[in-house]
Amino acid sequence: MNIAIFGTGVVGRMLASKCSELGHGVAIGTRDIQSSHGSEDLKQFLAGHSEISLRSFPDAAKFGELAINAVSGANSIAALKMAGADNLRGKVLIDISNPLDFSAGMPPTLSICNTFSLGEEIQSTFPETKVVKTLNTMTAALMVYPSLLPGDHNVFINGNESSAKAEVVDLLQQFGWKAANILDLGDISASRGVEMYLPIWLRLYGSLETAVFNIHVVK
Amino acid sequence: MNIAIFGTGVVGRMLASKCSELGHGVAIGTRDIQSSHGSEDLKQFLAGHSEISLRSFPDAAKFGELAINAVSGANSIAALKMAGADNLRGKVLIDISNPLDFSAGMPPTLSICNTFSLGEEIQSTFPETKVVKTLNTMTAALMVYPSLLPGDHNVFINGNESSAKAEVVDLLQQFGWKAANILDLGDISASRGVEMYLPIWLRLYGSLETAVFNIHVVK
Secondary structure, eight states: OEEEEEOOSHHHHHHHHHHHHTTOEEEEEESOHHHHHTOHHHHHHHHHOTTSEEEEHHHHHHHOSEEEEOSOGGGHHHHHHHHOHHHHTTSEEEEOOOOEEOTTOSSOEESSOSSOOHHHHHHHHSTTSEEEEESTTSOHHHHHOGGGSSSOOOEEEEESOHHHHHHHHHHHHHHTOOGGGEEEOOSGGGHHHHHHTHHHHHHHHHHHSOSOOEEEEEO | OEEEEEOOSHHHHHHHHHHHHTTOEEEEEESOHHHHHTOHHHHHHHHHOTTSEEEEHHHHHHHOSEEEEOSOHHHHHHHHHHHOHHHHTTSEEEEOOOOEEOTTOSSOEESSOSSOOHHHHHHHHSTTSEEEEESTTSOHHHHHOGGGSSSOOOEEEEESOHHHHHHHHHHHHHHTOOGGGEEEOOSGGGHHHHHHTHHHHHHHHHHHSOSOOEEEEEO
């Protein structure tokens, strides 16, 4: 499957590398190809992954049969608008972003929460795209290498369309997630829950002194 | 130790019963003793626990060497003001409330979050009381019977004073919590994290179809 990954940061590169390793066609989408080529990290990454192409947001969106939003929360809506509603129409869009607001320093607050969420805002801005929120509750490496942690721990998934969620569950299983550890929290409004989990994640990150942790729901 | 428990609901009664069973002196505090005596649930509870007294908020606060706020989030500040800053001065106050707002129906939103929290509001309203937030991330039965769930799972704790947190850790261990499963998230501002965990808790409650679940932090 051809996958478009929006965002050239650590999360975007980690997902691109894993999807490519799994045999998918991968294009990384960026706002400005010229300035992205100026980034040393990205230059090295692309040099090591000749099968992954760097494209403009709209070109990446056209390429992808499925798209992944790995742009920062603050820039997600603008980036997806550049990718274009037409190019995303009818496709599954995995949203892994968090609406973190660093403008007042650390710790960040959420720019949107409680009665709305970024996942919902993306879905309502692109009503003909099937938004599925997942993977936003952990550090990048764990998203695609869940076995970095011993034993069972969970990834959450939510969205309005069952068929779209099934497609994402399949991709998560390719990443190494056991079916039993993928928890469906319901429709896209559950994005409030998984995004509002970030403040406790940030506190745990501070206490545990590592980002490589996750939660296991015990029942 | 004499413990004041504010709130006559399920959570208050569960904590009162456990603290009493552990040999502590227990007074349940209520806004209006006469109307509380009219509650059938409470009447039955008190009939079965003759060693537990029902008192006004200020009388319970005077009695307690340590106090527990088990009043609903919406009524917590008013109840604690009735208990009285003088009666709570210098004492540890365990806050297990969540600022849930049910005014617009289900699911509830939070009446305060993101840049402030109920735990912080209580601490700033009662600066001479040592507020420790804990136990708000799970259903009442698990708070005092953690072994209802198999294996390891966590309770969080946060507050500004280490000595107060140590006292609460001791009480949590009496409740059955293993020391290794009690995670200190830092100062009282970490209440934002544990209170903003509620929306995902509510979603999990919907998905799992039981309230008897908790999370284990895996690292």
